[in-house]
Amino acid sequence: MADTVKSTSSMQLEFSFVDGDTRTVSIDNPKTSINLGAAAASIGSYVKEHNILLGDKTGADSKGLKSAHLVNQTTTKLDITPA
Amino acid sequence: MATTSIIVNSTDTSGKSAQKAMTCVNPDATNAQLAALGQMITAASNNTYVETFRINKINCDLESDAPAKPTPTLTATVTNYSLASFESDNGEMIGSTCNLTYNGDGDIFIGKAPIDVGLRFKAFKNGASIAVKPFYIGSAPTLTETVTFKVGFTETANYKACSVDITLTA
Known part of the structure; x- marks a missing residue:
């Protein structure tokens, strides 16, 4: 048995709110060809324009996107079968 | 919300x-x-x-204040003393006694009278009631006007405060 490698990725969008709160929305399985800046900008501006997301502490209005990250994660299931 | x-x-x-x-x-x-x-x-x-x-x-939770404390029942047998209804006996005025019945658990207090007429008050347990009686030390006081003072019981965790006005006339 060999090690089993599993790759996952997610796009993490950090929104900020007028009370200073921030929330991170994680979107799993983003397109591999994604243009992070463009995708984040379109979701971020839509959320801000329509004030869709509220801060989860005081329900404050959205201030817009603060940062966006693409997170690629590799999980390796280790093979511990004796050689 | x-x-x-x-x-x-x-x-x-x-x-x-x-x-x-x-x-x-x-x-x-x-x-x-x-x-x-x-x-x-x-x-x-x-x-x-x-x-x-x-x-x-x-969210349909109803938010409400803690249950209101009940007002205890306080009744006084006499709310209008006349100084003439007392006679002095070794500094204690013997006569009308204001008996209070009270069903709360507060501490008794005797409010300050607006003028100092030289009277003191004492409260003591009198059977099922609490008696409040004026007394003086030394010479008998003279009253030139009606004196009103409060006798009541303090607020507790279980009961509101309550009081009764007692007047003393010459």
Whole structure:
């Protein structure tokens, strides 16, 4: 048995709110060809324009996107079968 | 407080269904806006958009203050003493006794009279009642006007404060 490698990725969008709160929305399985800046900008501006997301502490209005990250994660299931 | 959440259903490339829940969504957002956001989120992923659910949660908990403390019953047998109804006996004025019945658990207090007429008051247990009696030390006081003072019981964890006005006339 060999090690089993599993790759996952997610796009993490950090929104900020007028009370200073921030929330991170994680979107799993983003397109591999994604243009992070463009995708984040379109979701971020839509959320801000329509004030869709509220801060989860005081329900404050959205201030817009603060940062966006693409997170690629590799999980390796280790093979511990004796050689 | 009413809160709104959305659940975005999608299908991943292997055909499995996936869900993305987002809480604290603006309750004023329209259904179309929420669905559009669901589609945008899905479009950024490799998944295929299926549907968006809007969940409105209305918190129906009733918030109320702690139960009001009951006002204890306080009755006084005499609320109007006349100084003439007392006679001095070794500094104690013997005569009308104001007997209080009280069903709370507070401490008794005797309020300050507006003028100092040289009278003192004592309260003591008198059978099932509490007696309040004026007394003096030394020479008998003279009253030129009516004196009103409060006799009552303090507020406790269980009962409100209560008091009764007692007047003393010459």
